[in-house]
Amino acid sequence: MPMPSRKDRIAEAAFKAFFAAWVALWLAFLARELVVKNNIRDYAALLSRDIEGKHAYVTGDKLYAFLDYCKNNIPENGTYSITGMEEGSIERRRAVYYLYPRMESSDPGFIVDISEYALKKAKE
Amino acid sequence: MELIGLCSAIAAVLFIGFNILCLIMGRFDGLGITETVFISYGIGIGFISLEMLLFYIAGWKFSIPALLLPWTAVVAAGLVIARKPLRSYWLTKQSQKIDCFGLRPRNDVIAISFLSVFLKFGIALEVAYAFFRALIRPIEAYDAVAIYAIKSKIFFLAKAIPETYFPSLVHGFPHPDYPLNIPLAETFIYMAMGSMNDQLVKIIFPLFFVGILVALYFAIRRFASRAYALLFTFIIATIPQFNAYATNAYQELPLAFYCFTGSVFLFRWLERRDDFRYLALSAVMAALSAWTKNEGAMYCVINASIVLWASLTARVRKGGSNKPVYAAALYAFIIVLIILPWAFIKRKYGIINDEINLANLNPLYMVRQLHKLGPILYELQKQLFGPKKWLILWPAVIAVAALKYKELFKGVTGYITASLVLAFCGYIVFYMISYVDVVFFASKTWSRFLLHLLPLTILWLACLLKEDIKL
Numbered sequence: 001m002p003m004p005s006r007k008d009r010i011a012e013a014a015f016k017a018f019f020a021a022w023v024a025l026w027l028a029f030l031a032r033e034l035v036v037k038n039n040i041r042d043y044a045a046l047l048s049r050d051i052e053g054k055h056a057y058v059t060g061d062k063l064y065a066f067l068d069y070c071k072n073n074i075p076e077n078g079t080y081s082i083t084g085m086e087e088g089s090i091e092r093r094r095a096v097y098y099l100y101p102r103m104e105s106s107d108p109g110f111i112v113d114i115s116e117y118a119l120k121k122a123k124e
Numbered sequence: 125m126e127l128i129g130l131c132s133a134i135a136a137v138l139f140i141g142f143n144i145l146c147l148i149m150g151r152f153d154g155l156g157i158t159e160t161v162f163i164s165y166g167i168g169i170g171f172i173s174l175e176m177l178l179f180y181i182a183g184w185k186f187s188i189p190a191l192l193l194p195w196t197a198v199v200a201a202g203l204v205i206a207r208k209p210l211r212s213y214w215l216t217k218q219s220q221k222i223d224c225f226g227l228r229p230r231n232d233v234i235a236i237s238f239l240s241v242f243l244k245f246g247i248a249l250e251v252a253y254a255f256f257r258a259l260i261r262p263i264e265a266y267d268a269v270a271i272y273a274i275k276s277k278i279f280f281l282a283k284a285i286p287e288t289y290f291p292s293l294v295h296g297f298p299h300p301d302y303p304l305n306i307p308l309a310e311t312f313i314y315m316a317m318g319s320m321n322d323q324l325v326k327i328i329f330p331l332f333f334v335g336i337l338v339a340l341y342f343a344i345r346r347f348a349s350r351a352y353a354l355l356f357t358f359i360i361a362t363i364p365q366f367n368a369y370a371t372n373a374y375q376e377l378p379l380a381f382y383c384f385t386g387s388v389f390l391f392r393w394l395e396r397r398d399d400f401r402y403l404a405l406s407a408v409m410a411a412l413s414a415w416t417k418n419e420g421a422m423y424c425v426i427n428a429s430i431v432l433w434a435s436l437t438a439r440v441r442k443g444g445s446n447k448p449v450y451a452a453a454l455y456a457f458i459i460v461l462i463i464l465p466w467a468f469i470k471r472k473y474g475i476i477n478d479e480i481n482l483a484n485l486n487p488l489y490m491v492r493q494l495h496k497l498g499p500i501l502y503e504l505q506k507q508l509f510g511p512k513k514w515l516i517l518w519p520a521v522i523a524v525a526a527l528k529y530k531e532l533f534k535g536v537t538g539y540i541t542a543s544l545v546l547a548f549c550g551y552i553v554f555y556m557i558s559y560v561d562v563v564f565f566a567s568k569t570w571s572r573f574l575l576h577l578l579p580l581t582i583l584w585l586a587c588l589l590k591e592d593i594k595l
Binding site: 008011012015018021022025026029030033043046047051054055058059090093094096097100101103104 | 246256260261262264266269270273274277278281296297321322323359362364511512515516520592593594
């Protein structure tokens with residue numbers, strides 16, 4: 001078997017160093033993902049829940065229960081506007097998603113006040 | 125019951141996609157079996173959603189029988205075309221013990237070394253984790269809910285794209301101009317399940333993740349050993365950002381799959397230029413990328429430019445023969461044909477992107493936006509040199525590019541380099557012509573844009589290092 005050239009030896013050493021660093025970082029960030037960021041706790045909580053329970057967990061149990069209440073009390077063709085929550089917040093986007101086919105409107109039938117967890121009729 | 129519906133929907137997607145693939149390829153002498161499965165999956169998803177858009181144009185409602193019925197003609201044609209080649213493949217394989225899929229012969233079977241076991245274990249672990257992470261939660265990430273899942277909910281509840289959707293309804297939600305490939309695919313799966321289970325529907329995304337791994341493995345296998353292909357498949361599978369986006373119902377990985385396969389089949393055509401099946405397949409995948417996200421249109425333009433460039437240079441070499449020019453025309457024709465229904469609807473209802481205006485794509489405007497380059501490049505370097513999302517991939521890419529600068533533009537590797545450079549430049553141009561605050565836009569999106577060109581970058585690394593890493 002011919003002796004590997006100097007260039008080949010350098011390439012092999014560089015590859016070994018790269019691969020070792022890659023694997024070390026991969027395992028470190030995988031562990032961080034699971035343990036430090038506490039995803040294991042989330043997974044354990046989600047495993048025991050049904051689909052509605054999972055929606056409640058990712059949205060927040062209290063907010064999801066309130067949105068469920070709104071869903072049951074706003075007619076399907078009804079309109080609403082959301083107050084007490086930042087315009088572009090993820091909770092607001094989730095609320096719009098859960099409440100559809102009820103639509104957000106500038107001339108709403110209902111006010112969904114998330115800061116007070118209250119549903120009010122806009123027009124008495 | 126939902127699981128049966130889900131499995132049936134995936135089976136229908138695969139079967140329809142496979143038959144369309146049969147029509148494009150004619151015979152199966154260049155694709156591996158697993159590769160065929162995942163290419164079929166991507167094609168099936170794309171064409172079923174396109175069909176649903178055509179249902180809207182025709183004014184029809186969705187139902188599973190109505191959606192499957194038009195494919196019976198394609199299935200019949202596909203079965204006739206595929207019957208002979210598949211039979212001949214099995215016979216050849218049985219009698220000659222050779223690989224008919226255009227891969228390297230299997231005489232380089234690797235010994236069961238610690239490295240190969242480790243690489244396979246790593247890939248299997250990441251795949252299993254991607255499916256677990258995707259299926260443990262319902263759709264909940266920001267864009268996934270606000271832009272895509274809301275649309276699939278609208279379509280599912282109406283059992284159609286409602287008549288009022290494009291004229292008015294769509295403007296009540298963010299980004300009305302985003303293509304509907306994945307929202308309509310989600311709707312198809314909801315309909316097959318008979319319920320809006322936004323947890324199970326997320327299986328779409330890890331399947332695209334595996335599709336990219338498979339497509340990359342087979343692309344590398346065509347010029348290197350199994351161990352070498354496994355190594356680069358392991359590298360992409362273990363990138364944290366790549367795995368995370370296989371699970372959050374964003375469109376980045378479906379787009380990356382279509383862009384990557386579009387490029388891979390284009391490069392296969394460029395290697396020999398006599399097999400127009402790969403050119404056609406590349407055009408289909410590129411067009412489906414434009415049907416998945418707006419950024420896909422950029423990859424269509426890049427691929428079409430490469431085909432045009434390669435055709436024109438070939439025409440000069442061949443002394444004015446028109447054959448190479450037909451290739452460019454065929455490529456453009458297939459792309460236009462596939463994206464035509466969506467382009468028609470966008471034009472008819474005046475649906476435009478509110479963040480980027482392509483009319484700003486002129487030199488004068490661009491010069492006035494040059495001040496944005498600083499923040500764009502600053503946010504890019506944060507991605508390139510931060511190991512949290514990409515480990516040490518991008519420093520390695522920069523080092524390889526510096527060491528191998530003489531080979532960067534040689535042969536097919538040259539086309540890959542050109543694709544990557546054009547894609548990077550394309551994203552920088554997007555940032556410059558966008559109305560959104562550039563620091564906010566770049567900080568939120570570079571990490572996603574890099575995902576689109578990640579598989580091609582890994583293939584590029586594999587091409588450049590094939591003489592240096594002996595496995």
